[in-house]
Amino acid sequence: MIRKLNEQDRAGLLAFLGQDPALNLFLISDVENFGFDREFQEVWGEFEPESGQLKAVLLRYETNYLPYAAVPFDVQGFADIMKQDERMKMLSGSTSIAAQFGPYISFRKEKSMHFAELKELAGEPGAQALAETPAKLATLRDVESICTLMDGIDEFEENPDSMRSGMRRALETGTGRTCFVERDGRTVAAASSTAENSMSAMIVGVATHPDYRGQGLATLIVTKLCSDLTKEGKSLCLFYNNPDAASIYKRIGFRDIGDWSMMYT
Template sequence: MIRKLNEQDRAALLAFLGKDPALNLFLIADVENFGFDQDFQEVWGEFEPENGQIKAVLLRYEYNYLPYAAGPFNVQGFADIIKQDERMEMLSGSASIAGLFNQYISFRKEKSMHFAELKELDGEKSVPVSAEISAQRATLQHVESICSLMDGIEEFEVSPESSRSNMRRTLETGTGRTYFVERDGRTAAAASTTAENSMSAMIVSVATHPDYRGEGLATLVVTKLCSDLVSEGKSLCLFYDNPDAASIYKRIGFRDIGGWSMMYR
């Protein structure tokens, strides 16, 4: 049976999602932050007929859909819900789950990423590169300096205005944090989290100024960021599509746990 979930389902839903907190990062964060009564968000659940326990979940955030299941589920039932939304833009999720929807929904484009998780730091490899350099936790007064670093990184396509407003919002709401290091009076490297929730967080926006690459600064800030969150009992995750660029994460303990697909209608 599939039905729309409500506030009375919160505890059972979060317990179900909490069995895989990294993979369910976005689902957990959206439910914790926005609940079940928002115009821009809806959540459906499929239940086991024998015991009434949740076996699969589908979340709509704006025009994007995210399914999750711990085992076999009613793919067609979820697909029928999605197809009723003419404004639907994207379906994303674990590659093994998202791929099941291809037989029911036509997609024009699919982007695949590697998905990695960190549960505990590799202590031997996570030692900072230099005792003389320390990573600082950013506050609102550091937003301009850190975003100026991001402005100069070609891989980041967010506009300067958006990057600043996004960072301010995550710092103000506590849904993300940033660590950075300074060299010669400017931000030399930084790393952030997003979608932080009670169980997990995602690493994003890892950057090093071109003048300071090869010095281990990115490793330092990512290690400090991860150490912070692991000490709070949270698991961390990240997407990557360049195996070479992922070497920094593998050194401190990230392990691949599967693929992630973003499928555009």
């Protein structure tokens, strides 16, 4: 049985999603931050008919849909919900789950990335390393210098205005933080978290200026950021498709747990 969820379902839903907090990062964050009664967000759940236990979830955020299930679920039932929405633009989720919607929804484009999780940090940033290269936590006054660094890096394709407003919003709402390093009067390396919630967070925006690469700055700031977050009891995850970046993440302790797909209608 599939039905729309409401505030009375919050505790059971978060307990269900909390069984896999890294994979369910976006679901947990959206439910904690926006609940069930917003125009831009809806949540459905599928329940076992006999026990009444929640077995699968589908969330709509604006024009994007995100499904999750730990066991076989009513794929067609969720697909029917999405097909009734003419505004739908994207389905995203674990590739093993998202791929099941292929027979029911026509997608024009698909993008996949590796998905990694950090359960145990491989090491802390050394005191000497931090003394030699102080890593700072960003405030609102640092947003422009950090985004200027990202403007000059080809891998970052986000609209400059959206990048700046998104970073400001994350800092203002406490849903993200940024760690950065300055050299020669400018920001030369940075890494951020996003979608922070009570259980998990995602590492994003890892960047080093081309003139300062090969000095271990990315490893230093990502390790510092991950250390702060894991001490708060958060499970960490990230997407990547760059082999060079993967080597940094795996030294810190990230391990691949699957792939993540974004499927566009």
